[in-house]
Amino acid sequence: MSDPVLSLRGVSKRFGGVRALVDVDADVHEHEVLAVVGDNGAGKSTLAGVLAGAHRPDIGQVLLDGRPVVLGSPAAARALGIAAVFQELALVDDLDVVENLFLGHETRRGPLLDEVAMEREAWRLLDQLAASVPTVREPVRTLSGGQRQVVAVARALLGSPRVVVLDEPTASLGVRQTAEVLNLIVRLRERGHAVVLVSHQAGDLQAVADRILVLRLGRVHDVFDGDASYEDLLAAMTGAVRPGAKQSGTKPAGAQRTGTEQAGPDRAARR
Template sequence: MTSPVLELSRVSKSFGAARALIDVDLAVHPREVVAVVGDNGAGKSTLAGVLAGVYPPDAGEMRVDGEPVRFADPGAARARGIATVFQELALCDNLDVVENLFLGHEPVRGALLDEIAMERRAWELLDQLGASVPSVRVPVAALTGGQRRTVAIARGLLGDPRVVVLDEPTASLGIRQTAELLNLVERLRERGHSVVFVSHATSDVQAVADRIVVLRLGRVNGEFEADAATSEDLLAAMTGARPVRRGGGR
């Protein structure tokens, strides 16, 4: 069994009187897709925010390669190899693909932006993901929902992160675009990235995950090996219909 690249141990987070996460344990191993599923209000987005460095935990510990870490902001998380793509994507519709990928991190050659290097790197990232876009110079507003998510994920790959956190990546996508997104997740794993796939769509995560962790009311209420878990197992854990069931680690 390989050592986890990322671990949470008894992590809790509250917003005033609302307890969003309570004693959450999570381990992510190299080249592993770990799905985190749960109903609305289960704490999924808060967990993504903690991993991204948006929310500091109130209690518990986060470790990268076994070393305790505490992220002051998303930049600190990225510096330790954790990139997060949130559901909102945070893309600028009026800018093209290249401008969105490198916004705030543009390479320069002398006093000018290195447009050639940016275009080359943009195509490299999109090719790695098997993405299909008409041009890296088309405005993001002209892309489909699936293409926009791919651009956001490609932006997250700048700096070659070890862990990619995807917050509800298939939300609002059609059947074809969802299939393309799931293929993209498999490509990330094949290229050596670990993936935390945060979603409420159990059928989507079952298609690509190695392990599935269920959150319910801020707590871990089940952990399953994906190839052994049924939809009934996941639904029962999400609703609290059955006692906690835990699967083996990797």
């Protein structure tokens, strides 16, 4: 496996007396979906916030191509090629798709907005994602949940980031819309992005993940390959012991060691 694009080493984060992350190590590679799963309060959103520049670690390092970087803000993270899409999406319902994509980053020709160039770029991004948006000139309030998620991801892809962080992208979506978003994640991997997919829905992760990192109480409890069973993931998330499983510290079947020992063959290559 190639060297990781983005790494966390010994990252810890507190909010008052709450330890949200404790000594977290993680790696994500190009052409890979690293899924992060855990129960409520496990530290998933805090981890996404650290990668996106929304939270600065109290202890530890963030490495980009093996070099320490400071993600002091979302803008700093974007400048380094790390884009994030959070659960709230931050779309403006009354603006159309083009206006949402370029809000705050409008293309100009002299003193005027270059509407033609922005519309052309909007269609280019959506076509790359195989999006089924009927038109880029409709207000986003008319779009389905899955289509809104696609618009938010397309906006994140402006500037061609290397790492895309998706925080709970399938939350509150129906079956069909969830399938659209999962297909979108596969396309991001095929385009070469390193994808960090944060979710509490283990079943969704299994469909697209190359590796699955399980957080529990702010710590990395296990790292599984993408073929791990739902039962093993659930046991790792909750701390339960599966019937017949040994309690001597042996990791569940399919699990892998945390830290610098990472998964074997790239799952994308097996497809």
